Amino acid sequence: MPPKRTAPSTAANQAKKAKTGADPKAPPRSKRWSAVSGSANADAEYRQIASKNPDEFFSFMCTCPPRFAGGNDGDDDSEDEENEDEDDDDENENEGAGRSGGCGRPNCKCHKPASEHPDHPWIITKAGYRKLLTMQILVTLRDPDNFSMYTYNDHAAYGAMEVVENMILDFVEGAHSWKEQWIVCEALAQFILREIGPFVMIDDGERVAVMVRLLGTMFLTMLARLERENLLAEGSEVKDLGVVMALWVKIASNMRRDDILDDDREDEAGSKAQGLTFNASEFDNYILAYADKFGIPLKGPKDIEELLSQCDGGISLPAGTDKKNDPWGWAAALKKYESDYGTGRAGKPKIGGDQLDITTWTSAQRKEASFDNKDPLAKKDIEAIKKGMVIQLA
DSSP states (O other), X not given: OOOEEEOSXXXXXXXXXXXXXXXXXXXXXXXXXXXXXXXXXXXXXXXXXXXXXXXXXXXXXXXXXXXXXXXXXXXXXXXXXXXXXXXXXGGGTTTTOOOSSOOSOTTOOTTSBGGGOTTOXXXXXXXXXXXXXXXXXXXXXXXXXXXXXXXXXXXXXXXXXXXXXXXXXXXXXXXXXHHHHHHHHHHHHXXXXXXXXXXXXXXXXXXXXXXXXXXXXXXXXXXXXXXXXXXXXTTOSOTTHHHHXXXXXXXXXXXXXXXXXXXXXXXXXXXXXXXXXXXXXXXXXXXXHHHHHHTOOOOSSTTHHHHHHTSOTTSOOOOTTHHHHOTTOHHHHHHHHHHHHOBXXXXXXXXXXXXXXXXXXXXXXXXXXXXXXXXXXXXXXXXXXXXXXXXXXX
């Protein structure tokens, strides 16, 4: 483990080596990243681990219930998201499982094989868990508070949106494999429910609403893909199907509660399938319809029955093969989002990337926004990033 130093604020700043390029099977560096980028290094580390043993990486493990799902059970600050201790896990690189310890709760099942606890609902692929940890790293790199800097009020919130946009790009790039796309949906569901605060407070509420509808459309597109793969069933090899579907139902409910989704508005990115007008603001209705049609019990959140009672699962669903395997109009919805919110870099507007990642800024830019007019990144930190080290702020 490389040496640690005290971060600019109260956080601990830790650099860990991402062995980029060490494995010939590892995918090439994405063109969405800047030449010097902490985000690029974290993404490369994830891909490097994934390339070592893909089958093992897609195996399922248990977690304890997250607090957002009603799983606190009287604990105060011991929710799993605050105890994952990714700084000290050594990343289990040989298997890509994340850390091997538990969260400290009584009867903790964190990281135990799901096959040993068939009745435990809270499971996730090792890849999905690892991608969630990577997303959390990416978010910290986009929060000026972690660098004792001030840029503008919603920098961190827009940074979280940039991270989500990168996951959307991962979903698109993973079209060759339903497993790659499912990993994105697993991680995104937990990430959104954990990080909902910044989304609610952001100054561009319309953009948040459009993004959430786009994400709902993406998940329905995922379910249509699973239907085509004959994987929508209670006994599917997608072991966490019921809990991930339930989490996306909870996302819709939370966003509606916070006035981000509006049942009464016409969906700009709607599509027509089998004579139906699709309103992406009601994507939870369609999730329930899929669950009912294919006999998939939705489970996990303690309030799942209440959430489902607010849904209309009696609506019709398009066939998974409609519109050339795009029954929910995913391609059109994504194209419109990119057109409306993408940046005008060379060629078509692009989303995602690392423009809000503070490690990509010049030293002069960081100094200008720093509280003490000094670069919060020491020279050795910048050199570490250039060498592919993963910078983690905790």
